[in-house]
Amino acid sequence: TSDHHMEAPSTKTKKLSEESALPAQQLSEHPYEYVFPSQCPEEFRCPVCHQPLRDPLVASCAHTYCRACVPETGTCTQCRGELASLTDHIPAFVLQLLGKLQVYCSNRLPGDCKWFGQRDSLREHLENCAHFSCPHRQRGCKWLGKQARRAIHIQKECTFIDVPCKHAVAACGWVGSRDELPSHLLSECVIEQKLRVELAEQAAAAKRLKEERAREAAERQRLLDEERAKEKAERRRVEEERAKEEAERQRKEQQARLARARAVQCRLLNPLVPDVVKLSVRGKRMQISRAVLTSQPASLLAVLFSEHHELSVDADGYACVDANVRGFELMINALTCGRSGGGMQAHEAELLFQACSRFEVVPPLARSSLRGAQLSYLDLSGCNLEGANLSSADLRYANLSGANLRQANLRQANLDHANLRNADLRDVDLRDTDLTYVDITGTRFCGAKLSGATLPQQARQADFDSCDMSAARFTTRVGATLTGVKLPRD
Numbered sequence: 001t002s003d004h005h006m007e008a009p010s011t012k013t014k015k016l017s018e019e020s021a022l023p024a025q026q027l028s029e030h031p032y033e034y035v036f037p038s039q040c041p042e043e044f045r046c047p048v049c050h051q052p053l054r055d056p057l058v059a060s061c062a063h064t065y066c067r068a069c070v071p072e073t074g075t076c077t078q079c080r081g082e083l084a085s086l087t088d089h090i091p092a093f094v095l096q097l098l099g100k101l102q103v104y105c106s107n108r109l110p111g112d113c114k115w116f117g118q119r120d121s122l123r124e125h126l127e128n129c130a131h132f133s134c135p136h137r138q139r140g141c142k143w144l145g146k147q148a149r150r151a152i153h154i155q156k157e158c159t160f161i162d163v164p165c166k167h168a169v170a171a172c173g174w175v176g177s178r179d180e181l182p183s184h185l186l187s188e189c190v191i192e193q194k195l196r197v198e199l200a201e202q203a204a205a206a207k208r209l210k211e212e213r214a215r216e217a218a219e220r221q222r223l224l225d226e227e228r229a230k231e232k233a234e235r236r237r238v239e240e241e242r243a244k245e246e247a248e249r250q251r252k253e254q255q256a257r258l259a260r261a262r263a264v265q266c267r268l269l270n271p272l273v274p275d276v277v278k279l280s281v282r283g284k285r286m287q288i289s290r291a292v293l294t295s296q297p298a299s300l301l302a303v304l305f306s307e308h309h310e311l312s313v314d315a316d317g318y319a320c321v322d323a324n325v326r327g328f329e330l331m332i333n334a335l336t337c338g339r340s341g342g343g344m345q346a347h348e349a350e351l352l353f354q355a356c357s358r359f360e361v362v363p364p365l366a367r368s369s370l371r372g373a374q375l376s377y378l379d380l381s382g383c384n385l386e387g388a389n390l391s392s393a394d395l396r397y398a399n400l401s402g403a404n405l406r407q408a409n410l411r412q413a414n415l416d417h418a419n420l421r422n423a424d425l426r427d428v429d430l431r432d433t434d435l436t437y438v439d440i441t442g443t444r445f446c447g448a449k450l451s452g453a454t455l456p457q458q459a460r461q462a463d464f465d466s467c468d469m470s471a472a473r474f475t476t477r478v479g480a481t482l483t484g485v486k487l488p489r490d
Contacts, residue, residue: 031054031068031106032054032103032104032105032106032119032122033051033103033104033108034051034052034101034102034103034104034119035101035102035103035104035116036101036102037051037052039101040052040097040098040101041097044094044097044098046064046065046066046069047063047065047077047078048065048066048069048071048077049066049069051066052098052101053065053066053094053098054066054067054068055067055068055088056088056090056094056098057070057086057087057088058086058087058088058089058090059076059081059083059084059085059086060081060083060084060085060086061076061078061079061081061083063076063077063078063079064090065086070083070086071083098119099118099119099120100118100119100120101118101119102116102117102118102119103116103117103118103119103122104116105122105125105126105129105131106122106126107129107131107132107133110131110133110137112131113129113131115129126147127147128146129146129147130144130145130146131144132144132145132146132147132150134150134153134154134158134160135154136158136160136161139160139177140160141158141159141160143157143158158178159177159178159179160177160178160179161177161178162175162176162177163175163176163177163178163181165181165184165185165189165191165192166181166185167189167191167192167195170191171191172189172190172191172192174188174189275289275290275291276288276289276290277289277290277293277305277319278313278316278317278318278319279318279319279320279321280314280318280319280320280321281321281323281325281328282321282322282323282324282325284325285318286329288332289336290305292332292335292336293305293332293335294306295335296335296361296362298360299359299360299361299362300358300359300360300361301359301360301361304359323355323358323359324351324354324355326348326351327351327352327354327355328355330348330351330352330355331352331355331356331359331361331363334352334363334364334365335361335364347374349370349373349374349375350373350374350375353375353378357378357379362382362383363383364384365383365384365385365388366384366385366386366387366388366404367386367387367388368385368388368389369388369389370388370389370390370393371389371390371391371392371393372391372392372393372394373390373393373394374393374394375390375393375394375395375398376394376395376396376397376398376414377396377397377398378398378399379398379399380398380399380400380403381399381400381401381402381403381419382401382402382403383400383403383404384403384404385400385403385404385405385408386404386405386406386407386408387406387407387408388405388408388409389408389409390405390408390409390410390413391409391410391411391412391413391429392411392412392413392414393410393413393414394413394414395410395413395414395415395418396414396415396416396417396418397416397417397418398415398418398419399418399419400418400419400420400423401419401420401421401422401423402421402422402423403420403423403424404423404424405423405424405425405428406424406425406426406427406428407426407427407428408425408428408429409428409429410425410428410429410430410433411429411430411431411432411433412431412432412433413433414434415433415434415435415438416434416436416437416438417437417438418438418439419438419439420438420439420440420443421439421440421441421442421443422441422442422443423443423444424443424444425443425444425445425448426444426445426446426447426448427446427447427448428445428448428449429448429449430445430448430449430450430453431449431450431451431452431453432451432452432453433453433454434453434454435453435454435455435456436454436455436456437456438456439456440455440456440462441462442462443462443463444462444463445462445463445464445465445467446463446464446465446466446467447465447466447467448464448467449467450464450467450469451469451470452470453469
């Protein structure tokens with residue numbers, strides 16, 4: 001063993017060496033140094049470098065060398081025999097002994113790595129070692145990192161690597177470091193200068209084309225906007241003309257309706273002679289237009305003076321009617337004028353309603369003055385009492401369901417047990433009025449004046465929107481039923 005002659009290994013030793021040879025081959029590209037080479041036995045040292053074997057190879061003459069120390073002459077330095085063949089089939093026990101020796105990291109000098117350990121651990125350490133240096137370190141590259149990043153650094157980052165001009169295919173023969181390439185392209189490369197001129201011309205042409213297209217698009221948009229504006233103006237003109245025509249048509253229809261109504265009213269006031277009915281009401285003779293008497297076709301009065309009933313007349317041709325004279329006159333005046341006369345006294349109102357009740361006539365009471373009138377127990381359902389003055393009137397147990405009392409004055413009226421179900425009391429004056437026992441289910445009080453009024457405990461679907469309810473009170477606040485009631489927003 002002193003002359004580094006090594007016996008041929010046995011079959012078992014050959015098998016072990018084949019299993020252990022891979023790590024040595026993998027470490028061959030990473031040179032390393034032993035920490036304590038003197039601890040290695042003499043027979044396991046290289047005869048050339050006299051250091052422990054690194055990546056050993058065995059010659060056909062059984063002498064062993066480091067992979068890097070194999071004589072270039074092809075002659076063994078020990079036996080002067082020819083180095084016909086070299087193999088890395090090293091005995092396993094030799095590799096195991098070498099693997100336990102302490103070695104420095106392969107990046108100790110170039111990368112200043114401080115690691116050292118058993119040679120068998122070097123491969124694992126190199127996989128994570130961050131001290132790999134750039135191969136252009138001597139030219140000034142300071143890069144250090146892992147081996148996986150080294151190739152990327154060399155290809156894309158290292159400024160000290162020599163690269164050709166990017167126009168080498170176009171016959172530019174410049175070669176220099178990567179950090180000098182921008183300067184070369186900017187000031188030296190003729191091909192780059194020509195290319196930049198061409199690119200600038202292309203960019204200018206593209207800009208001009210873009211501006212031209214933008215102008216064309218703006219012009220098309222302007223024409224489109226003008227066309228849309230014209231269409232909009234034309235639609236507006238047509239709509240305005242139609243609106244004017246519709247307004248004119250409605251105005252003419254309104255004028256025609258007024259003319260017809262005036263004609264009817266004039267005919268009522270000045271009837272044709274054949275259309276006049278002679279009446280004797282308890283001895284008082286009067287002549288009345290048949291159109292007035294039949295103005296409410298569903299009434300008994302209209303049936304009495306229709307063509308289906310034959311009147312009994314006296315010798316002078318007057319039909320006898322048994323009714324209160326003043327009440328009958330008030331009813332005829334109301335039917336003729338469309339409303340009862342102003343300033344009607346309470347007893348006259350009673351006579352009017354008695355006559356209307358007898359002849360089943362719905363009294364036209366819109367804007368009538370019935371202040372203080374005795375109207376208790378009367379059936380006024382569906383009557384038009386819009387704007388009527390009913391202040392202080394006696395309406396106890398009166399049936400006003402569905403009646404139109406809009407803008408009427410019911411201030412301090414006696415409405416005890418009156419029926420106002422579904423009546424229209426919008427903008428009505430009910431100040432200081434007692435509604436405790438009044439049925440107001442579904443009644444509309446929108447805009448009504450209810451200050452100081454007493455409201456019932458039961459109220460369903462009533463609408464008090466926008467009412468003046470200052471100082472108004474429900475008869476029983478606790479437990480009051482207000483199902484579906486709409487109270488003022490404020």
